[in-house]
Amino acid sequence: MSEPLRLGIAGLGTVGVGIVRIVQKHQALLAARAGRPITISAVCARSRTKNRDIDLSDYAWEDDPVALAKRDDVDVFVEVMGGHDGPAKDATEAAIDAGKDVVSANKALLAIHGQALAEAAEAAGRVIRFEAAVAGGIPVVKALTEGLAGNDITRVMGVMNGSCNYILTRMEDAGLSYEAVFDEANQLGYLEADPELDVGGIDAAHKLALLSSIAFGTQVDFDSVELDGIGAITIEDIRQAADMGFKIKLLGVAQLTGRGLEQRMSPCLVPDTSPLGRLEGGTNMVVLEGDAVNQIVLRGPGAGEGPTASAVMGDIMDIARGHRMTTFGQPAKTLRKARAARAAVPAPYYLRMQLIDKPGALAKVAHALGEAGISIDRMRQYGHDDAAAPVLIVTHKTTRTALEEAFADFNTTGVVTGDPVAIRIEAV
């Protein structure tokens, strides 16, 4: 049996504790599979005294993750602290400098600093692996970079924020407003300390940016993700969508076309009979499309102690087996800087707006759409008690740019009150 692979674990929250549990419980299994033992040399967290219900007495304790990262008895620095700057970044850089491999669950750090970190690691002959940063327990990074390595990837899609999917599913099931379900989810502890990370789509956009990079061989570019949260979705939108055979999902979509790289994280309508449409509650789903494989759908838990620790352990086992992957599937220096293509791929859209109830209002809206080159597939006006009439329109294929042109025009008509809502209908 070869030398043990020695871990230094920075962060003893849910995920860190999950990793310690697996290493302790599955000693023999991991050694049999990797051909060498996996051991823990040292751990580090903010509080040493917090009761975590695990035995840490065999491991050295460090208060400072940078000190942990530099320890001579650590081969792999396991970063499960979180935060895209500060200690997590400092310690990851220190680990690379000290010649350690890195396994990280930190989507924010990698979505923002991934290119620089990958270049530094590869220059030092080290690896950075991040399966746990994307879609929790689903081994999607591995599927994309290794399993589908023979494919030109054509599109990547995913529902990658369980909290948002929970909220949208619950709104529909219980007929509750966004605000009511948001409060409920917050009280149940389903949302991040800063809920905007969830409902604003930021957390999911970090994941999408990482997936785009490994799918298309491009430098990770979080800033170019078109980002739209679920806060504007009403129960009425959900009902109307259902009526037309659709579900509303916070869907990430990345596509590389002749016009550049399009990355969107936004509410979308998807057919209710599709795997994405049928995804309920907190589960994640990623759809991978390649020229040879056609389409693969992966479904699993997107968060939680066990699933996230499972993903971290997968990376650790790869390193223990001597499988050394480049961070983003090909050498970081060969990753292209993709031109960001905003709204390049046309799609039908679902539009909701309030019209002032006077003759000719609908005609003015239809005219504005026509002027922007947008043709209408379906339109509905609803009964109403107040001065503004809710109107729903489903367009034929168009672009976000054309829609924005039309929306600007709406303002000059004087018949549209408030902001119109536009939700893309994604073909899945």
Add this chain to the structure above:
Amino acid sequence: MSEPLRLGIAGLGTVGVGIVRIVQKHQALLAARAGRPITISAVCARSRTKNRDIDLSDYAWEDDPVALAKRDDVDVFVEVMGGHDGPAKDATEAAIDAGKDVVSANKALLAIHGQALAEAAEAAGRVIRFEAAVAGGIPVVKALTEGLAGNDITRVMGVMNGSCNYILTRMEDAGLSYEAVFDEANQLGYLEADPELDVGGIDAAHKLALLSSIAFGTQVDFDSVELDGIGAITIEDIRQAADMGFKIKLLGVAQLTGRGLEQRMSPCLVPDTSPLGRLEGGTNMVVLEGDAVNQIVLRGPGAGEGPTASAVMGDIMDIARGHRMTTFGQPAKTLRKARAARAAVPAPYYLRMQLIDKPGALAKVAHALGEAGISIDRMRQYGHDDAAAPVLIVTHKTTRTALEEAFADFNTTGVVTGDPVAIRIEAV
């Protein structure tokens, strides 16, 4: 850039041609990802003159796969010929003897001779990879052996024969008999030359035996798979199942319990709202359950040129990157010989039988079930014109052994005509 990885491809059917196409089309992409070019040195097939619509002029031709396997200019022997003995086996053994790595799509060969081949390869320091042998384009071998390497795997399930799933789906959609849809599928070329490989569940059982081995660290044991095809399923079974909220699927299930390794490939009832229940047509689905990750569901094309070639290329890319996996996830010599546990895990069953229409018949059947310790959850007797009445029974949890005991008892009652049908209701 490092030395090219040189392939010798044995078999130029659909899959072989697909591999050649990918290597030719994605030269630059593959080299960027693997850090070295992937090239083809030689190919081999039964007919040299057959028009395959690809340019093979740059590759040496061998008539004999054994000669191909031994060539000095071949690093990886790619076996996509098929057949569990004869040339495929001879050539695979020759490749290992000659110090080549092997990538195989041959489920039958590996399900039957996998242990011996893996031991030989590992003794020679060579790898055998077989992603394409299980569930086509879905990277499930990789997900299990690598992505979930930190998990104690608790259960593996799958719909892994697209033809059977097509037949069952089509029976339900079109209201046709098994025989009618079988003929239709056969005429459309959906079935193997020997259809029993498909509808008898043998092909899917090969895949299940391979999955069991990598899931549980046991020696591949195809002979112990409890095998039951779809030939006895009637349109009435499908309708009754639907009525109770179930679909009938040819489902493979492998579980390692205290009593041993249970491997079943048989028609099962699954909830119609579950991912497995919703799987329609020729698509494959594999469900992986582990103690940390809980449950992962993978869905994708189970056959076809592109998907199967995609899986083969994934293995080739791993080898090109220097990722050397043991065949079954841990050294072949450490794989345990599992005791085969037949029907160890109890489940509710759906029973269908014909009773002679005379007073007390139903009571006799109920009594026989009771004597075998089987309690009845639901029972239905249908209107009928002839002398035998169709009766459906859903039992509470029981075992196949108890059912067989009851069925033997049925014979002595003199009221059951023909063979009763028992379909397991699998919790998914």
